Amino acid sequence: MRRVSSWRVGVAGFVIGTFATQALAQTAPVLRARAERLAAGAHCDEALAALAKAAEQEPLDARAHVVAGQCQMRMNLPDAAAASFEQAHALDPKLPQLDLQLGIARFHADDLDGAARAFADARAAGTTGPEIDFYEALLTLARGGEPSGAAEALERSGLARPNSLDPAASYYAGRAWLAARDTERAKQALDRVLATHPDTPWADAARR
Numbered sequence: 001m002r003r004v005s006s007w008r009v010g011v012a013g014f015v016i017g018t019f020a021t022q023a024l025a026q027t028a029p030v031l032r033a034r035a036e037r038l039a040a041g042a043h044c045d046e047a048l049a050a051l052a053k054a055a056e057q058e059p060l061d062a063r064a065h066v067v068a069g070q071c072q073m074r075m076n077l078p079d080a081a082a083a084s085f086e087q088a089h090a091l092d093p094k095l096p097q098l099d100l101q102l103g104i105a106r107f108h109a110d111d112l113d114g115a116a117r118a119f120a121d122a123r124a125a126g127t128t129g130p131e132i133d134f135y136e137a138l139l140t141l142a143r144g145g146e147p148s149g150a151a152e153a154l155e156r157s158g159l160a161r162p163n164s165l166d167p168a169a170s171y172y173a174g175r176a177w178l179a180a181r182d183t184e185r186a187k188q189a190l191d192r193v194l195a196t197h198p199d200t201p202w203a204d205a206a207r208r
Helices: 002-025 028-040 044-057 064-072 078-091 098-108 112-124 128-144 145-159 167-179 183-197 203-208
Strands: none
Touching: 028 044, 044 064, 064 078, 064 098, 078 098, 098 112, 098 128, 098 183, 112 128, 128 145, 128 167, 145 167, 145 183, 167 183, 167 203, 183 203
16 A cells, blocks of 8 residues: 555655646746747747747836847848837847947838938947948938948958858949949949859849
């Protein structure tokens, strides 16, 4: 009889432990950490689902909103991403690169004035580098600004980040040089797209 009782106690302990483990796995901090890991692995649907579950228990912190925004950008949802970055900004405006990410999301959501404000804030906070050069140049072109300076910034950013910003940087540099009526530099930029990324939609656009 004692053996049966011990067995029952053991089973009960196992079941209680299992439910406790499952409950712990569903707490907001664990869900947020899981979302970060999923986002880092480009599993954005699952990451956003984990964040949604976490938000049911307690408000998301600034870092969680940034993770959501980054995933929404990968999923081509710039309006949602901008909203997520804005929520992060309200909670912790000093997060690294947050103004830059907000500006990029606003630019892709066609909020050009909002993008300009975010890029200005990023510059004021000391942000530099090819990414902000690239997007400020695109913003200049989208707003009808001076094209030759934008073209030069695009070419610099493409050379600095050939694996991420090119061929887009070279393609838009070519268009900017055309707007500046510098056909030789435009041809050089567009030829660079054809040479480095043949048989892609960028190359097709460059040919046209």
